[in-house]
Amino acid sequence: MFQPTGEDPAPPGPPPTAGDFEALECEAPTPGIAPMRRLSHVEYRYVIEDLFGDPTLAASAAANLVADPISLGFSNSATLLDVKPVLAQQYMEAAETIAETVTASDLSNLIPCAAAPTDEEACATSFIRSFVTRAYRRPLEQTEVDAYLSGFRTLRDAYDFKTGLQWIISTALQAPQFLYRPEIDQPSDPAVRAVRPYELASRLSFFLWHSLPDEALLTAAAENRLNTREDVEREAKRMLTDPRAQRLLNFFDEWLDLDKFGSYTRDPEIYASIPEDLPALFRQETDTFVKSVVFDGDGRLETLLTADYTYANDRLAAHYGLSGATSNEWIKIALPPGRRGLWMQGGPLTAHDKATRTSIVKRGLRLRTALLCQNIPAPPNNVNLNLGPVDQTATQSERLAQHRTNPSCAGCHSLLDPVGQIFENVDAVGRLRTEDEAGHLLSFAGELTGTTDANGPVSGPEELMLKLAQSDQVHKCFATQMFRYVAGREETPVDGCSRKQAFERFKGAGFDVRELVLGVVTSDDFLFRATEAAQ
Amino acid sequence: MSLRISRRNVLRGAAGFTLALPWLESFAQAATPPRRIVFCFTANGDQISRRMIKKSETGFVFDDMLSPFEPWRDELLVLDGLNKFHNKLPEGQQADAHEQGGSALAPWPSGSGSFPIGGTDETIGYVMGPSADHAIGERVQAENPSVPYRHLVYRVGDNFNNIWNQHSHAGPVGTQAPIPPETSPFKAYQRIFGNLNTGQQDLLKKKLLMRQTSLDLMKDELSALKSRVSAADRLRLEQHEESLREVERGLTSLQNTLPACAPLDLGSSFNVYDSSRYKEVGFLFFKMIAMAFACDLTRSVQFNWSGNTSDRVYSDIGMTEGHHTISHNSDEDSFAKIRAIKKNLFQLSTQLHTELKAIPEAGGTVWDNTLVVHWSELSQGDTHARNDDLVIFASGSKNYFRLGRYLNLKNAAKHSFSDMLVSCFHYMGFTDVTTFGYEALASGGPLDGLT
Numbered sequence: 001m002f003q004p005t006g007e008d009p010a011p012p013g014p015p016p017t018a019g020d021f022e023a024l025e026c027e028a029p030t031p032g033i034a035p036m037r038r039l040s041h042v043e044y045r046y047v048i049e050d051l052f053g054d055p056t057l058a059a060s061a062a063a064n065l066v067a068d069p070i071s072l073g074f075s076n077s078a079t080l081l082d083v084k085p086v087l088a089q090q091y092m093e094a095a096e097t098i099a100e101t102v103t104a105s106d107l108s109n110l111i112p113c114a115a116a117p118t119d120e121e122a123c124a125t126s127f128i129r130s131f132v133t134r135a136y137r138r139p140l141e142q143t144e145v146d147a148y149l150s151g152f153r154t155l156r157d158a159y160d161f162k163t164g165l166q167w168i169i170s171t172a173l174q175a176p177q178f179l180y181r182p183e184i185d186q187p188s189d190p191a192v193r194a195v196r197p198y199e200l201a202s203r204l205s206f207f208l209w210h211s212l213p214d215e216a217l218l219t220a221a222a223e224n225r226l227n228t229r230e231d232v233e234r235e236a237k238r239m240l241t242d243p244r245a246q247r248l249l250n251f252f253d254e255w256l257d258l259d260k261f262g263s264y265t266r267d268p269e270i271y272a273s274i275p276e277d278l279p280a281l282f283r284q285e286t287d288t289f290v291k292s293v294v295f296d297g298d299g300r301l302e303t304l305l306t307a308d309y310t311y312a313n314d315r316l317a318a319h320y321g322l323s324g325a326t327s328n329e330w331i332k333i334a335l336p337p338g339r340r341g342l343w344m345q346g347g348p349l350t351a352h353d354k355a356t357r358t359s360i361v362k363r364g365l366r367l368r369t370a371l372l373c374q375n376i377p378a379p380p381n382n383v384n385l386n387l388g389p390v391d392q393t394a395t396q397s398e399r400l401a402q403h404r405t406n407p408s409c410a411g412c413h414s415l416l417d418p419v420g421q422i423f424e425n426v427d428a429v430g431r432l433r434t435e436d437e438a439g440h441l442l443s444f445a446g447e448l449t450g451t452t453d454a455n456g457p458v459s460g461p462e463e464l465m466l467k468l469a470q471s472d473q474v475h476k477c478f479a480t481q482m483f484r485y486v487a488g489r490e491e492t493p494v495d496g497c498s499r500k501q502a503f504e505r506f507k508g509a510g511f512d513v514r515e516l517v518l519g520v521v522t523s524d525d526f527l528f529r530a531t532e533a534a535q
Numbered sequence: 536m537s538l539r540i541s542r543r544n545v546l547r548g549a550a551g552f553t554l555a556l557p558w559l560e561s562f563a564q565a566a567t568p569p570r571r572i573v574f575c576f577t578a579n580g581d582q583i584s585r586r587m588i589k590k591s592e593t594g595f596v597f598d599d600m601l602s603p604f605e606p607w608r609d610e611l612l613v614l615d616g617l618n619k620f621h622n623k624l625p626e627g628q629q630a631d632a633h634e635q636g637g638s639a640l641a642p643w644p645s646g647s648g649s650f651p652i653g654g655t656d657e658t659i660g661y662v663m664g665p666s667a668d669h670a671i672g673e674r675v676q677a678e679n680p681s682v683p684y685r686h687l688v689y690r691v692g693d694n695f696n697n698i699w700n701q702h703s704h705a706g707p708v709g710t711q712a713p714i715p716p717e718t719s720p721f722k723a724y725q726r727i728f729g730n731l732n733t734g735q736q737d738l739l740k741k742k743l744l745m746r747q748t749s750l751d752l753m754k755d756e757l758s759a760l761k762s763r764v765s766a767a768d769r770l771r772l773e774q775h776e777e778s779l780r781e782v783e784r785g786l787t788s789l790q791n792t793l794p795a796c797a798p799l800d801l802g803s804s805f806n807v808y809d810s811s812r813y814k815e816v817g818f819l820f821f822k823m824i825a826m827a828f829a830c831d832l833t834r835s836v837q838f839n840w841s842g843n844t845s846d847r848v849y850s851d852i853g854m855t856e857g858h859h860t861i862s863h864n865s866d867e868d869s870f871a872k873i874r875a876i877k878k879n880l881f882q883l884s885t886q887l888h889t890e891l892k893a894i895p896e897a898g899g900t901v902w903d904n905t906l907v908v909h910w911s912e913l914s915q916g917d918t919h920a921r922n923d924d925l926v927i928f929a930s931g932s933k934n935y936f937r938l939g940r941y942l943n944l945k946n947a948a949k950h951s952f953s954d955m956l957v958s959c960f961h962y963m964g965f966t967d968v969t970t971f972g973y974e975a976l977a978s979g980g981p982l983d984g985l986t
Contacts, residue, residue: 036765066717067715069715070695070696080711083778085685086714086726088782167745175753176760176772182763265811354846355855356856377651377652
């Protein structure tokens with residue numbers, strides 16, 4: 001049981017650093033802050049999909065919303081997501097379009113009593129109790145039912161019954177109680193309280209499904225079967241076997257920047273006849289691969305990072321120069337020597353390359369920040385960054401080496417360039433190569449430095465990926481990325497014990513991503529809440 | 536505001552749905568058009584030493600990079616040598632040159648966050664206060680409640696948002712609240728001009744009643760929720776309330792239109808994130824900005840050709856490397872490219888002047904009552920300097936600034952970027968404003984010698 005004892009937990013000892021949680025002694029739960037969440041656009045899309053069963057309508061509604069600020073690489077910041085005027089208006093217009101679309105034809109699927117209502121108000125009330133309750137993810141208070149009924153009457157009286165029902169749908173889809181997930185503290189709550197069952201149902205469903213709780217979850221909440229760690233584990237395991245759990249792929253897409261392909265530009269003179277929809281093909285490749293490992297395979301991070309196969313259809317296979325795929329169907333294909341795992345797939349590796357060439361620096365930077373969770377400073381201000389005239393006889397890697405003779409550049413670039421250079425065997429559109437854009441022969445051996453446990457020379461990218469897959473720093477970083485995604489914020493020392501709980505489960509299971517997910521939902525941060533007074 | 540309440544009562548008044556709303560009458564005040572302002576951003580600075588051939592107040596001669604402005608010289612005030620003074624921000628509260636510079640319209644300290652700062656291993660968040668476009672819009676609405684939109688924020692390119700491409704901020708002071716810009720002119724047009732296209736008054740009436748009834752419920756919900764959440768969450772809910780008020784104002788906009796206010800034909804839609812079409816996207820926004828002014832939908836606009844640190848490849852003018860990448864170099868070849876890119880962007884920017892001039896208003900044109908402020912996050916890219924900025928005021932307003940002049944302010948008593956923003960407030964009629972932003976960045980009062 002994790003019900004609070006009613007006593008405030010003892011204050012934590014000296015704050016550990018965010019990355020150093022293994023030495024912590026954890027007793028009473030110390031959850032970090034949990035700001036009220038607004039639906040991310042990804043969540044909004046899946047909520048609409050689940051409410052109406054129309055993925056096309058949902059995708060187009062979400063696509064019309066102005067992009068939210070990204071934080072830590074993710075689009076679901078707990079603190080930055082708000083409702084500015086443009087978004088408020090877009091929510092309104094989307095809600096109207098959805099309400100019109102779903103009421104355009106036969107109403108009886110959505111609202112059984114609407115076909116031939118004997119009592120319009122009774123029918124509307126029952127619709128409010130079913131639909132708005134679902135949208136709000138909890139039982140409605142009577143005042144809420146009354147407010148919806150009053151609005152319904154206004155529209156029904158001025159127009160007709162159907163308009164009144166449309167208004168209910170349209171209003172619920174832009175209402176604050178729909179857009180936000182409030183977790184309301186009571187004055188009698190202690191500084192740390194257990195997350196209440198309906199709140200927990202939403203926490204679970206928005207993490208695992210990016211959407212609303214289903215009937216089973218709400219029933220569990222209503223019947224007090226969502227009260228213990230065991231309850232949460234049971235529900236989470238059930239939910240992970242549901243197809244909706246595959247929406248967790250969005251975590252991988254955002255972590256790997258596959259959602260930021262909007263401006264993927266390549267110079268056609270250098271990269272002739274590449275598929276027009278290459279970014280979409282890359283994203284599909286990685287999604288198909290991750291799904292095969294996490295949902296249909298062994299689930300292990302090591303497999304994700306070092307698999308000697310990928311997935312492709314005929315067009316992507318032709319682009320890569322791989323044989324085996326002959327149709328639009330995505331099939332498993334063995335990789336040739338020189339590449340392994342999702343990091344070396346076209347999308348993750350080339351997402352930040354230049355229009356005319358690879359970017360060793362940005363590849364190195366991405367590896368440091370996304371896989372090793374290091375913070376690498378941007379170039380200094382007010383310092384002359386002159387690299388001198390470009391030496392056409394030198395490779396990019398050689399030019400960067402000259403660059404590093406400048407001491408003000410060397411500090412950071414010695415962390416970026418040597419590791420980025422190891423991936424030079426893949427060009428800026430994701431194909432294996434031995435020569436660069438100007439025809440210079442490339443070498444791929446290098447050395448990894450600046451890590452806690454993976455330093456040393458490597459013969460090339462395959463060995464590097466094998467090495468990283470065994471690194472404690474990489475394992476912890478992956479867990480950190482997931483923490484940030486779940487919490488919508490950066491980790492703080494207060495979160496140490498929760499992170500330790502999740503990580504130990506991940507580690508104990510051979511770094512199985514599914515076990516990390518279960519570790520997260522049964523950790524203190526997920527099950528407890530620092531109340532308003534404590535925030 | 537009592538008028539707003541009366542509108543609700545009119546709408547609620549069952550039978551008639553009288554839409555002759557008293558508060559709309561101020562739209563008819565077309566005799567003296569209001570002043571408007573557009574902040575027009577181009578990235579990565581320029582080349583300080585190659586702005587001018589002759590730095591004379593009235594006999595100034597532009598170097599080639601600025602030559603696109605030559606046809607407009609009589610309507611310009613060229614402000615050279617401005618300083619953003621970001622080094623005066625409190626320790627630990629300044630972002631790097633591009634980041635802080637990109638938010639220079641919001642001259643406030645930066646809060647904590649996870650974005651890297653150039654040259655350090657610290658991280659930083661967004662600036663903690665409103666930008667001038669937002670604050671000016673707020674003042675406009677306080678005096679003119681009939682103006683439905685506080686400000687419009689547009690950007691060409693990028694369908695994601697971060698510290699490098701969001702230049703508008705809502706505040707309030709002490710709060711990080713970046714404003715995601717609208718990036719699709721097609722969607723942005725539909726959002727504010729949608730009412731213009733509904734020939735069907737019956738449909739419009741129905742929509743209005745639905746929306747107003749929804750808004751009433753939402754406002755009640757927000758108000759109940761606000762009292763039960765943490766202080767930080769409450770601020771976000773207050774922002775939401777303010778947003779609903781703006782949506783409410785927009786509901787009945789464009790019903791009593793001014794003479795020149797007319798629908799625009801934006802042509803057929805295309806992928807606005809295709810970087811080869813940046814020019815078309817910018818031009819569509821320019822058309823909309825001019826018409827939004829003519830319709831008095833807003834009086835304050837922030838337009839951005841890109842985010843700061845933009846690495847767009849201007850292949851249409853022969854570039855093969857990205858803008859930001861080139862801007863890091865100090866060799867003549869790189870500077871020649873920077874000058875070419877900026878000349879191109881300045882040329883394109885003057886299309887905004889042309890659009891404003893194309894719409895007649897009160898015996899003149901919209902241009903006669905508009906100030907366009909051309910600015911960048913940096914003075915120059917290779918050094919990341921922000922202490923020798925170029926800002927160009929372009930305006931058809933004959934009765935405020937003394938135009939047709941070049942001013943080198945480098946050694947003037949007042950030469951801070953935030954003083955320049957104070958001058959913008961004054962142009963807009965808010966002469967009580969003496970400083971805008973963090974005090975140490977300002978000298979107090981507008982720049983001298985402009986009017």
